Amino acid sequence: MNTIEVNKISKTYKTDKDAVKALDNISLSVNEKEIFGLIGPDGAGKTTLFRILTTLLLADEGDASVDGADVKKDYKKIRESVGYMPGKFSLYQDLTVEENLHFFATIFKTTVQENYDLIKDIYTQIEPFKTRRAGKLSGGMKQKLALCCALIHKPTVLFLDEPTTGVDPVSRKEFWEMLKSLQKQGITIMVSTPYMDEANLCDRIAFIQTGKILSVDTPQNIIQNFSKKLFAVKGKDMYKILLKLRDFPDVQTSYAFGDYHHVTLKNDDEKESEIKKYLTTELPDEDITVKTIQPGIEDSFMEYLNKS
């Protein structure tokens, strides 16, 4: 039995005029004690899936179970055994750090002392501020406190909805280290993020886009499955180059990607020299460099997007 089982879940949000399909026939499963990443842009349906799995929202179709309990029938059991950290900071801002923690411990009929070992590593970082009101904490500390509160009842499954959005890079790194250590303590973690670089830190990831799952696999496999040779192109006027690349009949995809343009060709037998030859004849003054590179998660995501 997998810890999280999602079977053909669909959810449509209806407004007066139109209906938005937030989740479209989604199926996936999460193994015990793994960090499962839900990767997708804003509006892909990540939060909707989280809300269904944490019994806050009813799906239109399909069924799902968390830790063996059905999200519809056994919702009470799920509420006792999962920890949920919503994307928006949702602790009581006018309670202090300590009060929030005690409050949530009491709600789950437990005490802070009882499960202190689980949150100790995280809580010690915010302990100097324990008499400060939660609303006055910095973004990173808020997330740490929220994580503590989500863990205080020793959940078996942890749902984290975009925990690192709006958090500085150092805190993000720390946060992921915490998740890794929680995983070692036997907690299954489902985390969503719009950051592709965080995908590598998950055991398995699912690409989600406009309510559909594009692919579910380990980050390594997903990168390996990248079917094309990938080239990186650099020059002086990047925008001009991008436009030229898109005019080149042999190019299949070309995207701006930081300092480089990532390019794939229709025919994988062609070499980087041919791109260079084409670009230097078209734009002689641009000082073009072209090299073959290893694809990353983001490249894979773009490829899946184009396929679907």
Added chain:
Amino acid sequence: MPTVQLLILPLAATYEMKNISLSVIDNDHSTYAQQLINKFTASGYFKLTDYSASYKEALHQVEKNNADIILQIPANFEKTLIRENKASLSLNVNAINGSTAGLAASYAGIIIKNFNAEIREKILQTPAANMQPVIDITYSNWYNPDLNYKKFMVPGILVMLLSLVGGFLAALNIVSEKEKGTIEQINVTPVKKTTFIISKIIPFWIIGMIIFTVGLIICKLVYNITPVGSYITLYAFAAIYMLAFLGFGLLISTYSDNQRQAMFVAFFFMLIFILLSGEFTPITSMPQWAQVVAKLNPLSYFVAVMRLVMLKGSSFTDVSSYFLTICGFGALFNTWAILNYRKTSG
């Protein structure tokens, strides 16, 4: 804040009229006319603002808002009164403010009637011969002998304040958690809906009780109103009423999506409840449909009970039917709020 309201509102909500501006058009200039005018000014209710030469001029004063009432004494008022034993006066009241107008007219009526009676005695030399059968009515005001409007208004205003605080605070509460998002975190916990609602009610209930106590102290110290009935009965009612009204507020809160919406809905109901509570105008004089609405208004019951207990000294058994009604409201609103509060959305 409620304390200040309790101090200010009863003074503003007065039914007593003082300083009604009077404009006189005296076309007679006789002794009787002078006596009549003196009677008006001596009553304390009227303030003679001007003598006008003509009706037109007096009307102009009304237009300028300098006069509320015009007393017109016709020429030969005294002569006709003595000769024909009757005379006419004209009284014009500015009725923009209906209640001022009504009161001014009735005060003026009483003064003229008294004046009339005095004149009659003087003119008729032989009263025995002309004795008319007169029914003499003696009033006796029970429970509020000196018709002190404060005694009547203050208990009602206390109820209003309790309702305002309870209703609005509760209405804004759950919805503010919805806005802040904290409700998400609560909803994933195993907390029961009933527990959640009850835990929302208790703090406001305590606040309400404190306000009620402060209100009763103000009644005693400032307005010198001591309840004739027992404090226990009052508190029993306040306790159950607060519970009912908080339930109503929470019900609004569970239906609303944001604080503005909750505020407007609460405001809408609160206005209707207050105006139809019998606090300012008696329910029995309202149109039929309004009386039906008043029956569904928890405020009207508590206002009635407060007055019955504080002024009349009704015992708990006298008002137990009201108590049951308020209990009913409490059960209805709170159950409804619990049922309507969903931890899972569709």
